[in-house]
Amino acid sequence: MWRRATLFLRVLEPPIHINASLSQTFTTGFPFHFQEKDGICPKPLITFVLGGPGSGKGTQCGKIVETFGFKHLSAGDLLRREMVSDSEYGSMIMNTIGEGRIVPSEVTVKLILREMESSDNHKFLIDGFPRSQENRIAFEQIIGAEPHMVLFFDCPEEEMVKRVLSRNQGRIDDNINTIKNRLQVFESLNLPVIDYYAKKGKLYRINAVGTVDEIFEHVRPVFEACEF
Ligand SMILES: Nc1ncnc2c1ncn2[C@@H]1O[C@H](COP(=O)(O)OP(=O)(O)OP(=O)(O)O)[C@@H](O)[C@H]1O
Ligand SMILES: Nc1ccn([C@H]2C[C@H](O)[C@@H](COP(=O)(O)O)O2)c(=O)n1
């Protein structure tokens, strides 16, 4: 039931090396294998969801899924799941997340790819990715696709820190020291990606201050304006 979506996906660079243990679960080369639905292979619609730690990306993704029927892929959640699995990357991921740094792009992109390939939905919300230009380039190289739009939840640091410290979900990075590092990483590595998409005309900046429902009322028209 797999068919190559060659026509739809933009090929940018030669495939990067895929290491032995992951190559059994991930497709080598690109474009990725996309699930056929009702006899046709739909074009994947990719939305990247960016914003600082605690800006509300995951919360708003939940509402977008409910309202617009996307498949939500949180890069952080995929990494946390990999971390507690038997993966050879477990301890590396745990140390990296614990210090508020970014996991090597190849690992993260392949986790995303695995989820995309096994999904029967063609509309993807990719949350917390790309966190760096290196992440972005790895996605383009491995998956051979670009987002049709990018949401940026713009939230003051003080509010992000307050939200993260009261999240209470047992995350190893929800402590003041790691948050300081994550904020620095956001500024130095993630803001350039946000600028990149702004220059390409793909960025939708959402004011992330207010109640969850108020913020969603800024998000809704962005999706309503799209023809899916
Ligand atoms: N508009 C809001 N007002 C107050 N609290 C909020 C709002 N949106 C989300 N929260 C809460 O703030 C915390 C962080 O939100 P969320 O997990 O959605 O952020 P995130 O951007 O995904 O963060 P991270 O990058 O750390 O995963 C959660 O406890 C969530 O319930
Ligand atoms: N593209 C990504 C996304 C996440 N991570 C790591 C580092 C983050 O601090 C952590 C938590 O992510 P979140 O749940 O806040 O989106 O996961 C990464 O290395 N690369």
Ligand SMILES: [Mg+2]
């Ligand atoms: Mg999140």
